[in-house]
Amino acid sequence: MQILLVEDDQPLAQGLKAALSRQHYSVNHVDTGRACIHVVETEPPDIIILDIGLPDINGLKVLESIRSRSAALPVLLLTARDTLHDKVTGLDSGADDYLAKPFEMSELLARLRVLERRLSSVKSTKITIGPITLDTSDQSVSCQGEPKELSRREYMLLKALMENAGRIMTRNTLEARLYSWGEEICSNALEVHIHHLRKKLGVDFIKTVRGVGYKVTAP
Structure with missing residues (x-):
């Protein structure tokens, strides 16, 4: 899952980027509204975390620009303003969710999981295909009920493939999910x-589509 973090507070941005990376997200960071709009136009992420108080363009104006290009791209607003009026304004402007600063990292992660489920064809925290079960709530993987230890990027890769079961995922698409x-x-x-995944989960679970990419066969 690739996240674009739009935040001009550099210490906060670096802290969020590090914390999200530890939770198996690929995170890219920009600190202006114009940079955010450029990314949306050229290389859209899966989810945007957008600060309202940006130095060049108000975040709500940035959100308006995003919505003119994509009605479905999930946007989570961050703001130091937490009045009911501010929340209603943000949501009415097209945000999918709203989080007031300061916030707990656990709450941000929970809200991101909700947005992920909206994006995915899988609406549960558990994805089971054949003998493999992946649980996004605790980021665990098991094969025939036996827990499997995966590295951060192995988990990210498997999650991308299982969420898109039946679809061919190209090399470029998968690399974008894994790397910032x-x-x-x-x-x-x-x-x-x-x-490494085939050694842990069986050689037949992930199929190679020669010259194109990889896929997990839908049940």
Whole structure:
């Protein structure tokens, strides 16, 4: 899941980016409204976390611009203003959710999970395909009931494939889910992760579509 964090408070942004990365999210960060609009136009993320108090354009104006391009892109507003009027204004402007600063990280993560479920064809926290069960609530994976230890990126990769069961996921799409901007990616990194997953989950669970990408067959 790729998140675009739009926040001009650099210490807060770096803290959020680090915390979200530890929770298996791929996080890219910009600190202006114009940069956010450019990303939405050129490389749309899965979810946007948008601060209202940006230095160049008010966040609600940025949200208006986002909605003119995409009605479905989930946007979670962050703001230091927490009056009922502010919340209603944010939601009426097209936000999917609203979180007032300061907030607990656990609450942000819970709200992100709700937005993820809206995006996914899977509406439960548990995804079961064949012998494999992935639970997004505690980020666990089991095979035939036996828990499996996965690395952060192995989990992210498996989650992307299982949420899109039956669809071919291209290499570029999967790499965007796994890595943030500027991260160095080895040419065979994706293949290495797939290899490790097959060793842990069975060689037939993830199918290779030669020259295109990978998929998990829908049940």
